[in-house]
Amino acid sequence: MVVGGSFLTTPIGTEEILIREKLSEEHKQIFDSVVEFVEENIAPKSKELEKLNIELTVKLIREFSELGFGSIDIEEEYGGMEMDKISSMLVTEAIAHGRSASWAISFGAHVGIGTLPIAIFGNKEQKQKYLPKLATAEWIGAYCLTEPSSGSDALGAKTTATLSDDGKYYTLNGTKQFITNGGFADVFTVFAKINGEDFSCFIVERGFEGVSHGAEEVKMGLKGSSTTIVNLDNVKVPVENLLWKQGKGHQIAFNILNIGRIKLGIGNLGGCKAAINQALKYAKERKQFGQYISEFDMIKSKFADMVVMTYTLDSMAYNTVGKVHENIERIDKSDPNYQFKALESIEDYAIEASMLKVYGSEALGFMADTCIQILGGYGFTEEYPFAKMYRDTRVDRIFEGTNEINRQVIAGYYLKNTLMEKIPIREYVKIINAGLKSGQLPEIDCDILKEEKTTLEILKMAAIIVFNEAITVYGQGLKNEQMVLEDLANLFMCLYNLESVLLRITQKYEDKMDYKMDQVIGRLQTIETANQATGIIRRIIHGVGNKHDLPKLMEKYEKLRSYLTLSDNIYDLKRQITDYLYEKNQYPF
Template sequence: MLKSVTGGSFIIEDVDYPTVVTPDQLTDEQRMIADTTRDFVEGEVTPHDEQLETLDYDLTVDLIRKAGDLGLLGADVPEMYGGLELDKVSSTLINERLSKASSFALSVGAHVGIGTLPIVYFGTEEQKKRYLPELASGQKIAAYCLTEPSSGSDAQGAKANAVLSEDKSYYTLSGTKQFITNAAFADVFIVYAKVDGEHFSTFIVERTMDGVSIGPEEKKMGIKGSSTCPLILEEVKVPAENLLWEVGKGHLIAFNILNIGRFKLAAGSVGAAKETIELSANYANERTQFGRPISSFPLVGKKLAEMNVKTYLLESMVYRTAGLMDDAMKDIDFSKPDAGVVSAKAIAEYQLEYSINKVFSSETLDSIADEGVQIHGGYGYIQEYKVERIYRDSRINRIFEGTNEINRLLIPGTLIKRAMKGQLPLMEKAQALQSELLSMVPGRTFDGTLEQESHLIAMAKKMFLMVGGQAVQKYQLDLEKEQEILSHLADMMIQVFAIESAFARTKQLIDKRGEEKAANAIAMTEIAVHEAFDVIESLAKESIASMESGDTLRTQLSVLKKLGRRTPINLTARKRQIAEKVAYSSKYVV
């Protein structure tokens, strides 16, 4: 049983690796759900792939409804409202398997995630009964409307306005929402507007309401098979009972739903990364140059290995987070009036981890897609080869659900706020470290499997505490202005969470299979930890140099050097080992 874990605590505590949820622990029921999703994509969606990319609304809607018939739209909807009420690991598997459907996966994702979940978590009993059964079946399709022409990441800077009628029976909404996924065919819109231009609130708006209109399709770089249009509201009379939760609570709904959206984006990225590896490995095995397949050339093999290692990290991180979500949300009773308050608290517990997932997944997939194109050579630039589309489609992920820059500021910002509220002993740990760092760090030898890697993860956390504690002490309330340092702290946390997730998973595999059968996972973990440690040490050094100078700087760098003591490993041999396995299997391997 997974014990309750405080959000953000991973950076100051050791991981209890047996309790971490991994994709290697799936039940038969979860595997069946994954297989059902895969079969649906391969049998119903893939045959229409080219037609979907032409933005065929009718086909998209028809396929969404077929997905609803299979229950794939109701994973996160309670059973009492027509859904399946699955655990988060199961819904993560659906997201991952759907990713092979390209733009169609985005259409489904926007509907089941940010489109439907606001009603699941924050709707009244009447709203849930009215909307959720048809949303879970696909009879109605949802869209999420937050962004405006003049406000993106600054959501509360929205100008859309809502005015309550004198008899308090309806709100009049006016404004324009920009870049709305599914807008061309959605029936239900989750719309954010300010009541009386001041109180940020959320409304359920129906397409059939007078004054609702849809602007033209945007001409996009990628995700061309998904609808992206403006939503125009001209004095739309929305019944008062369509207010979601309470006036002035829109920011809580928006931020928490975006948190879920960030995680679901990461789950989809896992599937896309695996598909890119499969496409690239197959191509590298079939393409011959100088009399042999290019997969046999070390530099191509190195790419395949590094793509596989990054995907292992990402997959480990995503399912670890799914497990945390399941633990946080397991006791929510969606039929009770306080479900919104309880949901908001449960979702917010791991908001830091959701941002970590979002940043790491989007940048990892971009890197993997880029290398996939490179392996394909000139053919990777041709639309006939799917890797070209994956490359274009992946780019939006660094902008979706809050830009990566915004999320990088949120990660350390959230951690510090939690510490200030007494939810995490962050500053106590940082102060305790100060006295520890004054003494010499003795050299150590490591003989056991992953012993040095375990030590390096612990040292990476100390580096974070060293830099973070120094930054808080130096800048105090002005730290929010030091965005470069905050970004470095975020990247250190991202790297730690990624490698620790992989480490915990590999330790479980060793316990389950033995070291010989877990050899690939061990090699990938060793590669990941040592390469991440280089990044973390460099970020720490740069941060310290931006805060200190002279003797203080030299002292701090000396301490950092002590924390960074390690014995290098043969990365080349390990990457060749992974490359051989990927090429032989022609797919992602663990």
């Protein structure tokens, strides 16, 4: 059975992952087609779109949808393209080339959270009525979950749905907050509680009496996207517009979020690459103290950090997408419940989806901040793109569940899967303890990156030891220890990222691709990950171990740490990476 997060107890090199270098020609053509459209039609209009030009936003969504990209996740039977998840994610990444985060978020909300609930959970009649028009963007979709008093606590919603005496309709009352496309959407997926208890989902049309929206929010960023309150004042919704099942709205809300988290991380990847290229152009033209600022070591270090971070995000993004795609491919497409089963299969990788969302959003935030620093005073002006990028990207750490919530999801799923013995943490602890006692830990058998892979496996062992200790100390109560959970989530995430990087390099080596500079990135990322992970592990040991058996736990850790022998000149590694970037004159991977 497939279990998300199982990489932690699986020796590296035992599975093949998806890497962008091995995408099919068809996938590459899809990516190139999207890039061509957004560079020709979105980028030149980005300033106009930023003025909240709703007419232009909708016009471009419809033009893009005419090419089929508005229906990538919709079944052919209902006018869709029914592309695989790899294609869907490539479209999301490529949209970043349009240089309009506002338009990207408007389109993304429409085809994603605005359409997918109906595409996946709708019955045949609901799909026939709504999907063909959503596919062409004749109707625009929006997703109404958040409320003024319930953000992260989605199930705390106060919007009510009361069934009429004749059983023909529900009356909805409530207010939804921060609704993307709220000012112009035609169809809303609305969450409300039936009888004040059963959290459920409804399809609500703008034309229903009592539906209205408030003024546009004055936002820090994404100023060209519509974000409003949606008011529901005695809105009569036909009973046939109940989506999925009464009291099962959480299944829609949380599963759709998994897709949204993956797409957000992939979209961030496109933004990271664009940021590097734009900052590089400036650094190669700007002179200070008689030389181009790109020649200064501190600037080189910043570019190296951004390249490594982007390479890592790329690796873990397509590793995750590949796992999801492979899981979905196991499902019989003729199954009448295919769409729902496909969504369930995505939940199998909820851990990786949250990791991708967290790392992607924080990476792009780091890029925006670093690029402003590279440009100095000019970076702080609206003449260059990074002030806008800084504002636009900040919300990514709040969208699709805050990064704090997502870190709880990561650690929480690990705890759940361990207690249910889906991930064999306890069995692996026995193997580690036996290896430490005999002085013979399992060795990595490989042709490339032996030091790096050995480092990763030792770090995974140390992570397993401290995770098991936390479970021993707190039991199920660990779910309430948020500081420990945050550290565990960060620990698991940095190890997943490193594994994705090393597997990508290995596959390039095995397929006889050029991997020399990838290897430099892999070495630097391994050293940086070891520094990060050991710091987290020591913090957990001292935070948890002092409640149980600190000396014994420290002894195990020190024995494992003695195997961490990888070292190198980080400064030289960074210079090699930056020199390669300068030679290629753009993000080179």
